[in-house]
């Protein structure tokens with residue numbers, strides 16, 4: 435008898451996106467009607483191409499790859515912050531993204547207003563945010579700056595409040611980019627405990643990290659991106675071993 439697998443929460447099918455070098459580029463509304471098979475123009479390069487994978491609910495996936503190899507771009511595509519130029523990514527559940535240090539927060543708004551805005555955008559009512567607000571601020575340990583404009587916070591403080599909000603959105607999929615590396619050790623430990631709790635509740639995790647310990651602690655499966663291609667998809671230990679082996683040989687070949 436075939437096993438009844440649950441419906442996947444993320445399906446990436448031949449996903450690709452290209453950027454223009456030396457210029458920030460976002461797809462505009464007109465691009466949406468320009469057809470799926472836009473070819474790369476001069477000065478453009480594929481940041482990701484031919485990426486296909488399926489994620490089941492509750493999986494914890496670590497994304498590895500050297501700097502600039504497309505990890506954050508992949509998370510942004512899953513979060514719906516960027517649109518693909520080729521292929522598609524279908525995400526069937528809500529996503530809580532912690533993908534940039536700003537967490538999508540607005541610099542001129544206070545910490546308080548940003549908490550209400552971000553939680554509101556993810557569907558929480560004002561009453562629900564009222565109930566969660568003190569817990570969020572206490573987790574972030576930012577009681578003293580609740581009415582300070584977000585832009586005046588330090589990098590570590592920004593990550594604290596972003597994580598505190600994002601981790602309480604109760605979305606089934608959590609996307610975490612390298613940002614946690616910015617927090618101090620005590621806060622990182624708190625975040626790790628929270629991530630463990632969310633995984634135990636059955637949430638799906640996508641974690642981009644250069645920290646092997648974090649990857650092996652939280653993730654069971656790894657995706658290895660190299661020059662914008664998905665070169666390996668498998669158990670996290672095997673993926674890390676392959677990534678390390680590739681990098682050792684790369685650093686040896688560049689020795690004088």
Ligand SMILES: Nc1ncnc2c1ncn2[C@@H]1O[C@H](COP(=O)(O)OP(=O)(O)OP(=O)(O)O)[C@@H](O)[C@H]1O
Nearest residue numbers: 453454457458459481500501502503504505506507
């Ligand atoms: N908006 C953009 N416009 C132009 N190029 C971009 C844009 N965003 C990313 N890139 C480029 O796409 C490539 C992949 O970037 P990405 O941030 O996904 O890499 P990464 O693997 O997350 O790197 P890191 O480990 O340093 O965080 C890089 O060459 C980067 O410069």
